[in-house]
């Protein structure tokens with residue numbers, strides 16, 4: 350193909366080049382994932398049998414050729430392979446030499462990526478604030494607590510209650526600051542090839558004797574899952590934060606499911622053309638009330654909390670750690686079923 354190769358590999362969405370007569374000339378990495386077939390298997394194949402939008406691919410390609418103008422099919426159901434069809438926006442553009450560029454924007458993936466991107470930005474913006482807050486507030490607060498404790502020695506009854514209140518509230522602020530400080534203190538991940546299931550197991554055991562004691566934890570692990578390229582302590586922190594949130598909304602006897610599986614579908618290309626594949630999937634699903642819809646779009650932002658006494662830092666720390674692992678975190682929630690999915694890369698070749 351003659352199109353600028355860097356642009357081609359930087360495209361974050363499945364893209365195909367269709368030659369005459371309606372055969373596939375080239376596909377990019379995301380298209381291989383989306384269509385679940387290798388580039389070699391796809392080259393030369395009849396595109397109308399492989400990408401099947403409502404109204405037919407041949408009709409769409411015919412219109413583009415006739416009008417020599419681009420065409421977008423919005424909200425069209427595209428069938429690929431034997432699975433259920435996927436709702437997409439399909440963009441077709443003539444390349445001027447009888448070939449047509451077909452860009453597939455699956456709505457679910459597009460939505461997921463947007464949310465994941467905004468969570469990366471949010472995670473970065475909190476770091477500077479975190480260090481400033483922790484330093485500026487913790488020291489005077491220690492002074493206030495100490496002074497209240499001194500005062501209380503000469504007080505009794507109602508007055509002592511007030512100094513107790515100062516001390517208790519100060520402790521709460523210190524706890525919040527310590528959570529904030531985790532951002533500033535977070536060292537870069539020490540990544541190595543690790544077994545994800547070991548990490549999940551440790552997190553599960555610790556949750557079961559702690560805040561998730563009232564829940565049932567179910568494991569659905571893919572035993573053949575390859576190793577991940579991750580910092581086990583930081584990954585455990587991520588899983589613990591997600592388990593804690595699930596347990597906090599869970600009823601007595603509710604279920605949290607930990608699931609792992611391998612999926613090549615979600616693949617993201619960096620601007621320099623190198624690809625981020627994150628095929629290892631970890632899902633944590635609860636049967637609680639679901640994420641309040643008004644929070645769904647800024648869930649990973651710092652200080653966004655739906656709980657009384659919540660700091661809203663748990664998920665932004667999660668987002669920060671996952672981003673530093675070149676991974677993605679996405680979520681889907683309806684009442685009765687909330688899933689957080691972490692997508693992680695495998696160890697680099699040769700390690």
Ligand SMILES: Nc1ncnc2c1ncn2[C@@H]1O[C@H](COP(=O)(O)OP(=O)(O)O)[C@@H](O)[C@H]1O
Pocket residue numbers: 590594595598635637638639640641644648653654655656658659660661662663664665687
């Ligand atoms: N599994 C879940 N089900 C429903 N709501 C959730 C879940 N996980 C997180 N949330 C919502 O997201 C908010 C933010 O979570 P988080 O960042 O951990 O902060 P915090 O737990 O301190 O509130 C929670 O307060 C809650 O409203």
Ligand SMILES: [Mg+2]
Pocket residue numbers: 590593594662663664
């Ligand atoms: Mg939390």
